[in-house]
Amino acid sequence: MENNSKKVKYDGKPLEYDFDGIKELNNPIPPWLVYLWYISLIFSAMYFVYYHIYKLGDLQDAEYERQMAKAVTSVQKHHEESGQLNMVILAGDEDMADGEAIYKEKLCATCHGALGEGNAIGPNLTDNYWIHGTGDVASVFDVIKNGVPTKGMTPFKDQLSDEKILQVSSYILQKLQGTNPPNAKEPQGVLVE
Numbered sequence: 001m002e003n004n005s006k007k008v009k010y011d012g013k014p015l016e017y018d019f020d021g022i023k024e025l026n027n028p029i030p031p032w033l034v035y036l037w038y039i040s041l042i043f044s045a046m047y048f049v050y051y052h053i054y055k056l057g058d059l060q061d062a063e064y065e066r067q068m069a070k071a072v073t074s075v076q077k078h079h080e081e082s083g084q085l086n087m088v089i090l091a092g093d094e095d096m097a098d099g100e101a102i103y104k105e106k107l108c109a110t111c112h113g114a115l116g117e118g119n120a121i122g123p124n125l126t127d128n129y130w131i132h133g134t135g136d137v138a139s140v141f142d143v144i145k146n147g148v149p150t151k152g153m154t155p156f157k158d159q160l161s162d163e164k165i166l167q168v169s170s171y172i173l174q175k176l177q178g179t180n181p182p183n184a185k186e187p188q189g190v191l192v193e
């Protein structure tokens with residue numbers, strides 16, 4: 001009987017056997033790599049138990065949500081301290097009614113249509129196409145406040161307080177956006193999805 005348990009020497013030399021003339025070199029995995037592998041096995045087992053079995057830590061999504069919530073609170077706090085308005089869409093019935101009244105009284109309707117459908121002067125405010133910004137409340141607010149005088153959009157900063165501009169911005173985003181009024185003007189600007 002041949003002795004197969006002969007201790008193999010890891011020396012990078014060809015091993016004794018060959019197969020169709022192919023020889024295998026004796027190149028063992030270096031010990032540090034083997035230990036790294038053991039460590040990563042142990043780490044992944046601990047990770048699995050911690051995050052997936054006992055659910056002790058936040059996974060990516062939860063951590064993202066938590067950090068965003070924290071950021072929103074700190075932005076709000078900063079705005080309160082500096083007396084700035086929070087750029088959040090208002091949704092209350094009163095704000096919607098005020099927004100609609102402003103839309104009518106300030107002649108927005110003259111240039112943008114009673115239903116926001118747009119006309120020969122102003123763009124459609126009901127579609128998802130925006131010339132300025134991406135349909136977020138801050139860009140809408142900014143256009144209304146500062147206007148686009150060269151293009152015929154009146155700046156309203158001298159006529160409306162920031163709060164009123166936010167109300168009419170919210171009215172556009174909550175009540176006009178997404179409606180499909182008759183005689184809607186063709187899209188202008190960039191589609192925001």
Ligand code: HEC
Pocket residue numbers: 102103106107108109110111112121122123125129130131132133140143144148151152153154156168169172188189
């Ligand atoms: C004298 C006409 C006129 C009046 C009045 C007017 N707008 Fe405009 N508005 C325009 C024009 C023209 C544009 C397009 C500007 C451009 O092409 O850059 C515009 C653009 C806008 C935009 C940006 C649309 C986009 O696609 O980016 C918003 C929002 C807007 N107006 C809201 C209002 C609101 C709210 C009022 C009333 C408080 C109002 N506008 C009053 C003519 C008017």
